[in-house]
Amino acid sequence: MALIHVPRPKDAYNPDRPMGSLLRSQVEHLREAESKLPLRYRHEIDTYIKAIKTEGEAAAYIRKVTEAIHDAHADAERARRAPKRKPEIETAAVADERAERQQKSARKRRATKSKMRVSSKSRKK
Secondary structure (H helix, E strand, O other), rough: OOOOOOOOOOOOOOOOEEHHHHHHHHHHHHHHHOOOOOOHHHHOOOHHHHHHHHHHHHHHHHHHHHHHHHHHHHHHHHHHHHHOOHHHHHHHHHHHHHHHHHHHHEEEEEEEEHHHHHHHHHHHH
């Protein structure tokens, strides 16, 4: 099989060239994605998208938004993987509730048994 060499165009990326319509629509889509990020990630991106005019400015904005999205996802993944710890107070409260339920059920059993004794004595008479 013959290897075909395809030369790369030298003017594919020109940071000083005005932004095209495809790049503009990508910037607008990223602006929408940026607006859905939590505030702590958005404050790092201080670019007004109407001020972006060149490919270089668009590339810098895209880099910032992409890094913020990756940071947000990495933090969310760490939060999901972190072990969940129950507060000590809740555990103690559950134990207290369980003990109270056991005491109530024991009282009911005693009361039921004593009623049975009384009713069986009244039948004998």
